[in-house]
Amino acid sequence: MSQTMKLIIKDKSFQVNWVSLTITKSSGPIIRIRANYINEPENALIKESILNETECSLSVGQKLSFVITNLEMQKRSHPETNINDFGHEISGVCLSNDLLNWFDKVRDFNTDVVVFQRGLKDLWDDFINRILSRQFKSIYKHDDADKICKDIFDIHSCFWRFKNFTNLQCLNQIVHYFSYVTRNVYGWTAFNAEEPITIITPNIQPGLKLNIKDWQIVSAPLTNNSIGDESFNSTPIYLQKIFKWNNSNNNDHKLSIFEKLCKRKKESFGIEDEDQFPKMPGCFKLDNKTYFIRSINYEFWADVDGIAVIIECLKYIDIEKSPPLSSSICIPGIFVSWFDNEYIRFVPPPEKPSWAFKGYNSPGRNSLYAKILTPTYVRKDEQGLYWTYKKDDELICLIQLGHHPYILGAEQVLNEKLECDGIALNAKTLVLSVSESSKEIKDSVHIKLNDELINTHSKQVLIEGDESIETHSKRVFIDGDTKINGKLEVSPK
Secondary structure, eight states: OOSOEEEEETTEEEEEEEEEEEEETTSOOEEEEEESOOOHHHHHHHHHHHHHTOEEEEESSSEEEEEEEEEEEEEEEOTTTOOEEEEEEEEEEOSOHHHHHHHHOBOOOSSSEEEEEOOTTOOHHHHHHHHTOTTSOOEEOOHHHHHHHTTSSOTTOEEEEETTOBHHHHHHHHHHHHHHHHSOOOEEEEOSSSSOEEEEOTTSSTTOOOOGGGOEEEOOOOOOOOOOOTTBOSSOEEEEEEEOBSSOOOHHHHHHHHHHHHTTOOSOOOBTTGGGOOOSSEEEEETTEEEEEEEEEEEEETTOSSEEEEEEEEEBOOOOOOOOSSOEEEEEEEEEEEETTTEEEEEOOSSSOSEEEEOOSOTTOOSEEEEEOOSSOBOSSOBOOOOOOOTTOEEEEEEETTSOOEEEEOOOOOOHHHHHHOEEEOSSOEEEOOBOOOSOGGGSOEEEETTEEEEOBOOEEEEETTEEEEEOOOOOOOOSOOEETTEEOOOOO
16 A cells, blocks of 8 residues: 555544445445554544544545444455455444434424425425425435436425424435335435435436446345335345556545545546446346346455445346325315415414424415315316305315325214205206205205295105005205305305
């Protein structure tokens, strides 16, 4: 080695002869370091650093910062000699403390749930960033993700966030929904960048052209906590290739590759066969079959000229994906007004609201836009049952993940008279048979047509002597304005 790599913890340095970096699904870049001559006092220092989440660095001529997460004994296989060796390894995540804290961040809501609705001017990534705490711009909108994800959400479609949800939980919920809808989103990975979250898609690294003849099959080189995707074979294949330097064996140059990988840099790394060098999880084809690279491990050995790259591959299986979890919620609220003849404006109840709305920065935008569902047919030439909602009417709203919200109507109380016989309505004909037989017109449900009160009676059976006689209520066909219980029913303006 032309220079010595050093691990720096609290101003104390350790010589390093082996370093690895892992880019994997559902995680940030994971660094593992095997330092020379770690004794008990140094072990205690490292364990204290883990407890205090001290930010450490790997240094040659520049620094690569990370947060220590673990110290353990681990077996490693040398890429050239295949000799196994046990030793102490320090592991950490190459993300800033601010970014790590962002994953654990919980939004400070005064209600149990907050509903986010996409607006006319919301791009798909801007909409997600509103859900994921706008500490910084979260989603990296690479070309493939933009092509796949931009049409997933309709205008006025919704997501929600429970009071105790972390950004990590919300991110997993959103990406799982994307995966279910598009079948071309395989997860996410994080980088130490201004836009840290990268959505994993098939062509995330378009120039990647693996020549499998250059790679060899190896055993599992490391343990990671990735969960297998149901669309891929759960049995992984591990492939290894050593990439040589073009014109440098300087360790400072090697370390710059670490930094470029951790920050998702696109420029050349200065190595041979760079079109085969995977920089993030994604897909490649072999014999017309698709393989998914779930994790990539880059190893730097003091006595190896080059970088050993080991990829964990899963074979794609064309199966139906399971629907997203927690896919719908029901919330109470009140009617405000109609909007654009298709939606209504819907707000939380004024007293002890269980939910809140987080809109976009539009003037007066403080309400949810929802569609109304009615249990009847609506045809071009005639409409079915119509309800006239008034301001402050209490209604119930159903929200399905990623869809328009729908108003289901109001809570219903039992009406025994209507329960007995039911009611059938359409725009041309009104049929009522809902009241009990009564001599008093005021005690029955009735219709006032012109100036005549018509009492509608249920089907009855009269017993006269030894014979029973069946009688029926009067059927009435009505045109024009109709008064029910003395009130004129008209459509709203």
